[in-house]
Structures are given as structure tokens and as C-alpha cells.
Amino acid sequence: MKAVMDTRFLVASLTENQQFQNWSRQIFQTLQRNENLGVIPSIVIHEFYKYSLETHGKDVAELRVNSLQNLDVEKVNLDIPIAIQAAKLRCKYAELPTADAIIAATGIVLECDCILTDDRHIKQVKEVKTRWI
Numbered sequence: 001m002k003a004v005m006d007t008r009f010l011v012a013s014l015t016e017n018q019q020f021q022n023w024s025r026q027i028f029q030t031l032q033r034n035e036n037l038g039v040i041p042s043i044v045i046h047e048f049y050k051y052s053l054e055t056h057g058k059d060v061a062e063l064r065v066n067s068l069q070n071l072d073v074e075k076v077n078l079d080i081p082i083a084i085q086a087a088k089l090r091c092k093y094a095e096l097p098t099a100d101a102i103i104a105a106t107g108i109v110l111e112c113d114c115i116l117t118d119d120r121h122i123k124q125v126k127e128v129k130t131r132w133i
Contacts, residue, residue: 001030001031001037001113001114002037002038002039002110002111002112002113003027003031003037003038003039003112003113003114003115003116003131004039004040004041004103004106004107004110004112004114004115004116005031005038005039005040005044005073005115005116006044006103006115006116006117006119006122007044007047007048007051007099007103008117008118008119009024009116009117009132010044010048010068011048011051012024012118013025013028014064027116028071031073032071032072032073037073038071038072038073038074039073039074039076039106039107039110039112040068040071040073040074040075040076041075041076041078041082041102041103041106042075042076042077042078043078043099043102043103044103045065045068045069045075046099047099048064048065048068049061049064049065052064052065074110076106076110078102081109082102082105082106082109083102083105085105085108085109086098086101086102086104086105087101088105089101089104089105089125089127093121093124093125095121095124096121096124096125097121100119100121100122103115103117103122104122104125104127104128107128108127108128112128113129114128114129114130114131115128115129115130115131116130116131116132117130117131117132118130118132
């Protein structure tokens with residue numbers, strides 16, 4: 001399973017119930033076990049850092065983002081093919097926010113099996129599958 005991790009997955013893995021934390025921990029382990037199975041778009045790092053900074057302060061935000069950077073998963077910057085795919089999605093799905101379009105486009109361009117999210121905006125994109133516990 002090649003999967004894009006959405007911001008909501010990362011935030012929920014820290015704050016949701018014990019069952020979700022256990023499931024997300026298993027997902028992290030699975031995605032790191034085999035090369036290039038896990039994908040974190042740079043926009044997700046931006047959103048996760050912003051959330052952590054606002055919620056817990058700079059020290060926690062730095063610690064959490066450093067932990068993400070140390071994960072053995074692929075970190076993907078916004079490039080031209082992803083940007084073009086995101087623009088196409090935003091034209092097709094009028095209510096789709098830019099960040100969510102970039103996350104979905106990353107999954108499409110990299111031919112991922114799913115996006116780990118419960119975000120209603122991404123769930124509406126028919127070109128990608130989503131997965132949540």
C-alpha cells in the first residue's frame with residue numbers, strides 16, 4: 001500500500017482515541033517498512049507545523065516536524081506535474097481548497113493507493129481513494 005499522509009491523519013494520530021493511535025502507529029510502521037510506501041507532501045508539513053505551533057508552541061512544533069523529517073518515508077515538494085494536476089482538480093471540484101487539491105494531486109501523480117484522511121474535501125475527489133479507521 002502506497003499512501004499519502006494528510007494533515008488530519010498526522011494530527012489525529014496525536015490526539016484521537018487509543019484505538020486510533022494504535023492503528024496510526026501500525027500504519028506508520030508499515031509505511032516505513034518498505035521503501036517509498038509512505039508519502040508526506042510538503043504542504044502537509046506546513047499545515048502540521050502551523051497546527052502544532054498554534055496549539056502547543058514553537059518547541060513542540062519543531063520537535064514534531066523534526067520527527068516527521070526523520071521518518072523513513074518520501075517527502076514530496078510541490079512540482080510542476082503536481083501543480084498542474086492540483087489546478088485541474090480545483091477546476092473540477094469548485095469547493096476544493098488549494099492545500100487539499102495539492103495533497104490529492106500528489107496521490108494521483110505518484111500513483112498512490114490511497115490518501116490517509118477523513119477530510120470531506122479530499123473524500124469528494126473521485127480520482128483518489130481515501131482510507132480511515
